[in-house]
Amino acid sequence: ANGGRMPQVQFGTYKMKGDDCYQGVLSALRLGYRGLDTASVYSNEKECAKAILDSGVPRDQIFIQTKLWRSFMGKGKNGKPLCDAELRKSLRNLGTDYIDMWLMHWPGPGRHLNYPPVRMGMARPKQPIITNKDKMVPLDWSPAMRLETYANMCAHISSTGKVRAVGVCNFSLRQLKELLDFCKERRLPRPAVVQNECHPYLTAEPVRKYCQEQGIIFQAYASLGAGMVKLMEDQNIVQIADSYDVTPAQLLLRWGLQHNLALLPKSSKAARQKSNLEIFDFKLSQEDMKALDSLHQGEENQNTMVGWLREHDPDFY
Numbered sequence: 107a108n109g110g111r112m113p114q115v116q117f118g119t120y121k122m123k124g125d126d127c128y129q130g131v132l133s134a135l136r137l138g139y140r141g142l143d144t145a146s147v148y149s150n151e152k153e154c155a156k157a158i159l160d161s162g163v164p165r166d167q168i169f170i171q172t173k174l175w176r177s178f179m180g181k182g183k184n185g186k187p188l189c190d191a192e193l194r195k196s197l198r199n200l201g202t203d204y205i206d207m208w209l210m211h212w213p214g215p216g217r218h219l220n221y222p223p224v225r226m227g228m229a230r231p232k233q234p235i236i237t238n239k240d241k242m243v244p245l246d247w248s249p250a251m252r253l254e255t256y257a258n259m260c261a262h263i264s265s266t267g268k269v270r271a272v273g274v275c276n277f278s279l280r281q282l283k284e285l286l287d288f289c290k291e292r293r294l295p296r297p298a299v300v301q302n303e304c305h306p307y308l309t310a311e312p313v314r315k316y317c318q319e320q321g322i323i324f325q326a327y328a329s330l331g332a333g334m335v336k337l338m339e340d341q342n343i344v345q346i347a348d349s350y351d352v353t354p355a356q357l358l359l360r361w362g363l364q365h366n367l368a369l370l371p372k373s374s375k376a377a378r379q380k381s382n383l384e385i386f387d388f389k390l391s392q393e394d395m396k397a398l399d400s401l402h403q404g405e406e407n408q409n410t411m412v413g414w415l416r417e418h419d420p421d422f423y
Contacts, residue, residue: 111169112141112169112206112207112298112299112323112368113139113140113141113169113368114363114368114369115139115141115359115368115369115370115371115382115383115385116139116140116141116142116143116169116171116368116369116370117130117131117134117135117139117141117142117143117370117371117372117379118143118327118370118371118372119131119142119143119144119148119150119154119372120143120145120148120327120372121148121372122148122150122153122372122374123149123150123153124150124153125153126374127150127153127154127157128153128156128157129157129374130157130372130373130374130379131153131154131157131158131161132157132160132161133376133379134379135157135158135161135163135168136161137376137379137380137383138383139379139383140163140167140168140169141168141169141170141171142154142158142168142169142170142171143171143172143301143327143370144170144171144172144173144200145172145173145175145209145211146172146173146174146175146192146195146196146199147173147175147211151172151196151199151200152199152200152201154170154200155199155200155201155202156201158170158200158201158202159201165202169206169207170200170202170205170206170207171205171206171207171208171209171273171299172196172200172205172207172208172209173208173209173210173211173275174189174192174193174208174209174210174211174255174259175192175211175216176210176211176212176214176215176216176217176243177215177216177243177244178191178192178216178255179215179216179244179247179251179252179254179255180244180246180247180251180254180255187255187258187261189255189258189259190258190262193205193208193259193262193268193269196208197268203268204267204268204269204270205268205269205270206270206271207270207271207272207273207298207299208259208262208269208271208272208273209272209273209274209275209299209301210252210255210256210259210272210273210274210275211275211276212275212276212414212417212420213252213274213276213277213278213281213420213423214242214247214252214417214418214420214422214423215242215243215244215247215423216242216243216244216247217238217241217242217243217416217417218241218243221235221237221238221241222235222238222416222417223235223238223239223241223242223416223417223418224416224417224418225416226415226416227415228334228335228411228412228415230405230408230419232417232418232419232422234418249284249423252281252285252423253284253285253288256272256274256285256288256289256294256297257288257292257294259272260272260294260295263295271295271298271299272295272297272298273297273298273299273300273301273323273325274297274299274300274301275300275301275302275327276301276302276303276409276410276414276420277300277302277313277409277420278313278407278409278419278420278421279312279313279316279407279421280407280421281420281421281423282297282300282313282316282317283316285297286320296320296322297322298322298323299322299323299324299325299368300313300317300322300323300324300325301325301326301327301370302324302325302326302327302409303326303327303328303409303410303411303412303413304324304326304327304328304329304362304367305326305328305329305330305331305335305337305358305362306337306340306343306358306361306398306399306401306402307331307335307337307401307402307403307404307411308402308403308404308408308409308410308411309399309402309404310324310326310404310409311402313409314365314367318366323368324366324367324368325367325368325369325370326362326367326368326369326370327370327413328411328412328413329358329359329362329367329369329370329371330354330355330358330359330371331358331412332412332413333412333415334412335411335412337354337358338354338355338358339354340354340401342397342398342401343357343358343398343401346390346394346397346398349394350388350390352385352388353381355371355378355381355382356381356382356384356385356388357390357398359371359382359385360385360388360389360390361390361395361398363385363386364389364390364395365395407419407421409421
């Protein structure tokens, strides 16, 4: 993106808060991580900033990416894009004058925690809560607003400006194709990165393949599973990991690496942070890659599994 260098393995900070986040990021930077993934909605940008400062690592050696929350699509009462003020806020919180990668967090509208559009859970099809259908932020959200917001985000891109590159998260194949058509039509920079959930239970093949064809970096989140998705306890995964004398986490990250994914492993423990970086000195056989691929359980057009349990599949929007 923009000639900038993005580390293939960055440190993820989802759900890390307060001192836990500060210590985690500080330790990761000291261990050699040179990329950080955060988001305004994680409420930890300030802790990331303090850790960066205290690490002594120069700003220009750290790749920082944050995300625009979905409630800030469209324009405010003053007619200005809501994302502009959000960008200023993220820059202030991160204590930096530029962000290396600014990502659109979700392709749909914002929602109120007490009025989710679907019943909580991983089961498909999702169970809509009809009475909450129109409770969204902004109220006049539309798919066209997603595209306009992307254009508004792009307005900040320059090699010396506040944003060096933009990307999107949780986009389905259809939404991504639509976005690339829009970029062509409006002569906008294409997304440099697509950050989607991806692991052996949800291999994200259609979006991954498309990204590869289009020269877009696919960045995986939840590589190690989360919540109800206990990848690291899966006996198939444990057995293959044992045969290489690596941890299940290292195996899962190596699987991502061999699929040309960018990765965002997260751990607050220094020993795990270290071992999560030690994935470059072994290689999985094609047979084992296929065995891991075959664990896929997602349905067609399913782009989320462990995350967004109170949301529609992204393609709904």
